[in-house]
Amino acid sequence: MYLYRLLRVFGYLIMTGFYSGLLVNPALAYNGSHNGGKIVIAHRGASGYLPEHTLAGKAMAYAMGADYLEQDLVMTKDNRLVVLHDIILNHVTNVRDIFPGRARKDGNYYVVDFTLAELKKLAVIERFNLVDGKRVAVFKDRFPLGKSTFRIHSFEEEIELIQGLNKSTGKNVGIYPEIKNVAFHNKEGKDVSRAVLKILKAYGYTKKSDKIYLQSFNARELKRVHDVLLPEMGMKLKLVLLLWPPDDAEWVKKPGSMIKVAKYADAIGPDKSMLISKKSVIGHIIATDLASRAHAAGLEIHPYTFRTEQIPPYAKNYTDLLNIFLFKIGVDGIFTDFTDKTVNFLKAKP
Numbered sequence: 001m002y003l004y005r006l007l008r009v010f011g012y013l014i015m016t017g018f019y020s021g022l023l024v025n026p027a028l029a030y031n032g033s034h035n036g037g038k039i040v041i042a043h044r045g046a047s048g049y050l051p052e053h054t055l056a057g058k059a060m061a062y063a064m065g066a067d068y069l070e071q072d073l074v075m076t077k078d079n080r081l082v083v084l085h086d087i088i089l090n091h092v093t094n095v096r097d098i099f100p101g102r103a104r105k106d107g108n109y110y111v112v113d114f115t116l117a118e119l120k121k122l123a124v125i126e127r128f129n130l131v132d133g134k135r136v137a138v139f140k141d142r143f144p145l146g147k148s149t150f151r152i153h154s155f156e157e158e159i160e161l162i163q164g165l166n167k168s169t170g171k172n173v174g175i176y177p178e179i180k181n182v183a184f185h186n187k188e189g190k191d192v193s194r195a196v197l198k199i200l201k202a203y204g205y206t207k208k209s210d211k212i213y214l215q216s217f218n219a220r221e222l223k224r225v226h227d228v229l230l231p232e233m234g235m236k237l238k239l240v241l242l243l244w245p246p247d248d249a250e251w252v253k254k255p256g257s258m259i260k261v262a263k264y265a266d267a268i269g270p271d272k273s274m275l276i277s278k279k280s281v282i283g284h285i286i287a288t289d290l291a292s293r294a295h296a297a298g299l300e301i302h303p304y305t306f307r308t309e310q311i312p313p314y315a316k317n318y319t320d321l322l323n324i325f326l327f328k329i330g331v332d333g334i335f336t337d338f339t340d341k342t343v344n345f346l347k348a349k350p
């Protein structure tokens with residue numbers, strides 16, 4: 001029943017959004033990127049419109065014209081990879097209702113304490129916080145909490161969806177998996193990176209020219225992937241070091257830092273605040289030197305996360321925000337919850 005509904009959603013999206021887009025501009029269907037190679041990365045799917053990391057959300061982002069779809073990857077008790085952002089289930093599922101008593105002492109329900117079969121019993125819900133025992137949406141204007149039916153899915157299921165759509169549409173949309181929380185997985189006895197690479201290899205992602213970027217916040221682990229795991233498995237992939245200001249702002253500022261990163265990575269994925277001086281105001285944008293140093297080192301730059309609900313004080317609106325990053329600072333792609341608005345912006349740009 002669920003599958004049937006999902007298929008209907010695909011059909012609808014592809015007939016209305018995607019297919020009409022094809023008729024209007026056939027070139028866009030094949031080049032796989034927009035406006036001078038700038039790429040649109042669907043952050044956790046079509047997160048502005050449907051619950052994050054659901055197959056429905058991924059199909060919608062695909063139909064909206066994303067170049068890459070993002071997967072955050074967390075391991076289960078039975079060593080499967082599921083597509084979820086958090087290592088806990090508290091904020092995007094009804095786990096408290098289905099498995100009461102399965103929380104750890106800290107009150108959290110960890111993905112790693114459940115098998116894939118158990119996780120499939122949960123409903124996925126638009127992201128929320130629990131306030132006085134009640135669910136409160138993180139983004140109040142997004143998909144309503146607890147409506148319709150969405151499920152957790154494995155990494156393989158998502159790759160099969162994207163590769164299936166690539167076959168049926170003739171497009172070549174890429175994947176953008178993230179190895180989540182390496183330290184936690186290691187503590188639980190799981191080699192999450194090796195598990196990710198095994199699946200990538202099985203599904204044909206083995207070369208730098210394949211439509212994939214593999215990302216992590218953990219520089220040491222990304223270096224291990226580059227120096228040890230990829231050569232061991234006979235693979236070469238484009239790697240992205242994610243950067244998060246509280247942990248990474250200081251060392252990133254040091255001269256030569258980007259040259260070091262470029263020894264094992266192909267791109268950086270910084271929080272967008274790291275690219276813009278705090279002195280920036282509307283009409284007067286001052287870039288930090290990060291973008292120029294990263295580009296000089298040969299790294300691509302894919303900052304996160306672009307949302308219509310979160311417009312920084314230096315931008316007038318979402319379009320202005322996109323223009324600042326993509327054409328003033330000159331980044332190579334962005335992570336967005338709003339693939340449609342970003343693709344439309346790039347299509348309209350002369």
Ligand code: CA
Pocket residue numbers: 070071072178
């Ligand atoms: Ca991510």
